[in-house]
Every structure is written in structure tokens, then in C-alpha cells.
Amino acid sequence: xxxxxxxxxxxxxxxxxxxxxGYELKRAHDxxxxxxxxxxxxxVYATLGRxxxxxxxxxxxxxxxxxxxxxxxxxxxxxxxxxDRWLTEVEPPMPYVASTLFAKVTVxxxxxxxxxxxxxxxxxxxxxxxxxxxxTAAKAAPSATLDDVVAxxxxxxxxxxxxxxLHTTLDRVADWHREVHT
Amino acid sequence: MTxxxxxxxxxxxxxxxxxxxxxxxxxxxxxxxxxxxxxCGKSTLLHCLAGILRPDAGEVTWHGHRIxxxxxxxxxxxxxxxxxxxxxxxxxxxxxxAAENVALPLLLAGTGRREARTAALTWLERFGVAExxxxxxxxxxxxxxxxxxxxxxxxxxxxxxxxxEPTGALDTLTGExxxxxxxxxxxxxxxxVVLVTHEPRxxxxxxxxxxxxxxxxxxxxxxxDSPLLGxxx
Numbered sequence: 528x529x530x531x532x533x534x535x536x537x538x539x540x541x542x543x544x545x546x547x548x549g550y551e552l553k554r555a556h557d558x559x560x561x562x563x564x565x566x567x568x569x570x571v572y573a574t575l576g577r578x579x580x581x582x583x584x585x586x587x588x589x590x591x592x593x594x595x596x597x598x599x600x601x602x603x604x605x606x607x608x609x610x611d612r613w614l615t616e617v618e619p620p621m622p623y624v625a626s627t628l629f630a631k632v633t634v635x636x637x638x639x640x641x642x643x644x645x646x647x648x649x650x651x652x653x654x655x656x657x658x659x660x661x662x663t664a665a666k667a668a669p670s671a672t673l674d675d676v677v678a679x680x681x682x683x684x685x686x687x688x689x690x691x692x693l694h695t696t697l698d699r700v701a702d703w704h705r706e707v708h709t
Numbered sequence: 710m711t712x713x714x715x716x717x718x719x720x721x722x723x724x725x726x727x728x729x730x731x732x733x734x735x736x737x738x739x740x741x742x743x744x745x746x747x748x749c750g751k752s753t754l755l756h757c758l759a760g761i762l763r764p765d766a767g768e769v770t771w772h773g774h775r776i777x778x779x780x781x782x783x784x785x786x787x788x789x790x791x792x793x794x795x796x797x798x799x800x801x802x803x804x805x806x807a808a809e810n811v812a813l814p815l816l817l818a819g820t821g822r823r824e825a826r827t828a829a830l831t832w833l834e835r836f837g838v839a840e841x842x843x844x845x846x847x848x849x850x851x852x853x854x855x856x857x858x859x860x861x862x863x864x865x866x867x868x869x870x871x872x873x874e875p876t877g878a879l880d881t882l883t884g885e886x887x888x889x890x891x892x893x894x895x896x897x898x899x900x901x902v903v904l905v906t907h908e909p910r911x912x913x914x915x916x917x918x919x920x921x922x923x924x925x926x927x928x929x930x931x932x933x934d935s936p937l938l939g940x941x942x
Binding site for chain 2: 656659663667669683690691
């Protein structure tokens with residue numbers, strides 16, 4: 528699965544929210560992308576440093592409240608152009624064939640027998656089903672925001688696809704084993 | 710507490726076996742998904758549990774009373790008072806308006822006309838289709854019809870709702886809205902739900918999943934209790 532491009536997300540947050548300091552960007556990130564891994568402060572400042580070096584953001588000043596000085600950042604024209612380019616580019620559909628799920632069944636069939644592969648598929652199906660239930664419960668909760676729902680939809684759709692594959696592969700596994708060993 | 714039980718239920722259509730000895734408990738207030746590939750016996754099991762079909766062998770009990778030996782009239786009465794049934798295509802009565810359709814189970818159970826209409830309007834409102842009260846099914850979208858059918862299935866506040874692929878004919882978003890509301894309202898009023906589906910994503914709304922394969926319960930490890938939804942009463 529492709530990693531989320533943190534630099535582009537930060538450029539987008541600066542474009543939508545104007546001048547902000549690192550802490551505000553981190554908070555906005557975690558709020559808008561609630562299912563992503565929360566950004567570490569170190570990562571925010573390291574990314575901002577690189578974006579500044581590349582001329583995509585500029586420092587706008589120092590905010591001094593109680594505590595240390597906080598540098599605020601603003602988007603440059605070059606940053607805006609980079610962001611627009613990223614938003615226009617279509618992402619390559621992910622091929623998925625390199626999935627660990629797939630590799631594991633293949634190897635299980637090579638080194639063990641059908642029962643071993645089947646047992647693994649059943650255990651994996653169980654884990655996937657459990658996770659699907661958790662995400663569905665989170666999505667159906669009255670407190671879920673649309674941000675949550677859309678993010679959960681994405682995760683649920685992918686888990687659902689994996690589960691369908693696990694079901695189908697369970698039905699195929701005996702034939703597959705025969706083919707692997709002839 | 711278990712309220713509905715199947716014990717060794719067998720059912721065949723001519724020479725073709727559909728159920729080959731199913732044992733299943735439905736507890737009060739729990740939501741069970743019955744899943745499995747096409748032809749595995751899901752719908753037949755639902756029909757046997759709901760007293761629509763009589764098993765060839767085995768027992769179906771409701772609060773300890775065998776209902777599979779009851780007359781059609783007695784089972785029909787049970788369905789009217791304690792059960793709600795919902796199919797893939799709402800099967801609304803074409804000649805009746807939405808409100809009349811939803812009020813129908815109450816009228817059949819002896820509720821007065823005015824009271825039945827008031828309840829029908831409340832349930833249409835809960836499914837977001839109050840404005841369709843005086844519209845006939847022919848003038849509604851599939852999603853609107855299924856919302857009305859779901860309201861009709863729940864209007865008697867049944868103890869068990871049997872839902873056979875209730876979102877199968879709907880697009881993903883509409884199906885999800887109908888199902889979310891169905892599950893929420895069923896939980897609120899403590900209605901058990903037996904949800905037949907072949908889709909993992911739909912089954913994930915249930916507290917647990919029973920997988921059928923060739924007319925038997927598949928014992929291979931999917932009888933999961935949900936970590937979050939599993940407030941089994």
C-alpha cells in the first residue's frame with residue numbers, strides 16, 4: 528500500500544488554513560485524517576524543514592506565547608504549484624499482487640499441505656472478520672463524523688476485498704495444492 | 710436468553726437436500742448473520758426459523774414450544790405477533806400507500822385504524838421517508854421502497870426480525886443507510902435479527918456470524934462474537 532505523502536498533506540493544510548505553526552498543522556492533520564497514524568512532532572518539523580529548503584513553504588514569523596517561540600509557516604507560489612500538480616495526478620491503481628496474504632498461502636502450499644494452508648486461511652479470515660466488525664461498529668456509532676465514515680469506508684472496502692479473496696481461496700485451495708505439486 | 714432454537718433441522722426440496730441437520734440458538738436481542746455461498750441453505754433456514762416452512766425432520770422451538778408441529782394458522786398468528794419478515798425486494802402491496810403498507814401488520818393484529826396509521830407515520834419518519842406516506846410503491850425508488858418495507862417489518866415491534874438479503878437490491882450507500890437504521894432500531898427495542906447475507910461487509914453489522922456450507926453449519930472458526938457489537942442480552 529502506498530504511503531500517505533505527508534509533505535503534500537502539509538502543503539494542503541497550509542493552503543486551506545493559511546499561516547500556521549507546526550503544532551497546529553499536526554492537530555489539523557490528525558483531525559482531518561483521523562484514521563491515519565498520528566503525526567509525530569519530529570516528523571512535522573523535519574518535513575517543514577525540507578519543504579522550506581525546497582522553497583515550497585516559507586517562515587512567516589515567530590509566535591511567542593507562554594513557552595518557546597513557535598515558527599509559523601506559509602505556502603509559497605512554488606508550494607501551491609506542487610500541491611496542485613499532486614492533486615491533479617491520478618494515482619496508479621495499486622496492483623496488490625505482491626500482498627503478503629497471497630505470498631503466505633503460496634509458501635504454505637509449497638512447504639506444507641492443504642490442511643496447513645487451509646488452517647492459515649481460516650485463521651486469517653477470522654482476524655479479518657473481527658477487524659471488519661470493529662470498523663463497522665465504529666462507523667455505525669452515532670458519534671462518527673463524516674471524516675470518520677469516509678476513512679472507515681476506505682478501510683472496510685479493502686478488508687472486504689481481502690475477505691472475499693480469502694473465502695474464494697479457501698474454496699480453491701485443494702485444486703491449487705494439486706497444481707503446485709504436479 | 711435463548712428464545713428461538715433449531716435442533717437438527719432437515720429440509721429437502723424433492724431429492725435435493727437444502728438443510729442437513731442445523732442446530733442454532735437465537736438469543737433475545739442478538740443480531741445473527743447467516744452467511745455462506747449460494748445454495749448453502751441460508752434462506753431455507755430463515756424460512757424454517759420463521760415458521761414459513763416446516764422442516765422434514767428436527768425441531769424449531771419458540772420459548773420452549775415446538776412450532777414446527779403447529780398448524781399453518783397458528784404459525785401465521787405467531788408471525789403476525791412476534792416476528793417481522795423482510796425480503797430483498799420489499800414486497801410492498803402495490804395498491805396501498807406507504808402508510809397503509811406499514812399499518813397493515815398492525816391492522817391484521819387487531820389494532821384500530823387510527824392508531825395503526827399513527828404508528829405507521831412514526832416508523833416512516835424513523836426511516837426518513839415520512840413524506841412518502843401517501844405515495845404508492847410504483848412511484849418510489851428501490852431504496853424508498855425498502856425503507857418502507859423495513860418500517861413495516863418493525864412496526865409491530867417484533868421479538869425477532871428475519872431479514873433475507875435486505876440490502877441485496879440496493880446500491881452500497883442506500884443499503885448501508887437502511888441497514889444502519891435497521892440495526893440501531895432493532896437494538897433500541899431489543900428485537901433479535903436473523904440477517905441472511907452473502908456479503909462479509911453486511912455480516913459485519915451482526916453480533917456473530919453463522920456460516921452454512923452444503924446445508925450444515927461450517928464449524929471452521931467463524932462463529933465469532935463481536936468485540937464491540939456483542940452486547941448480547
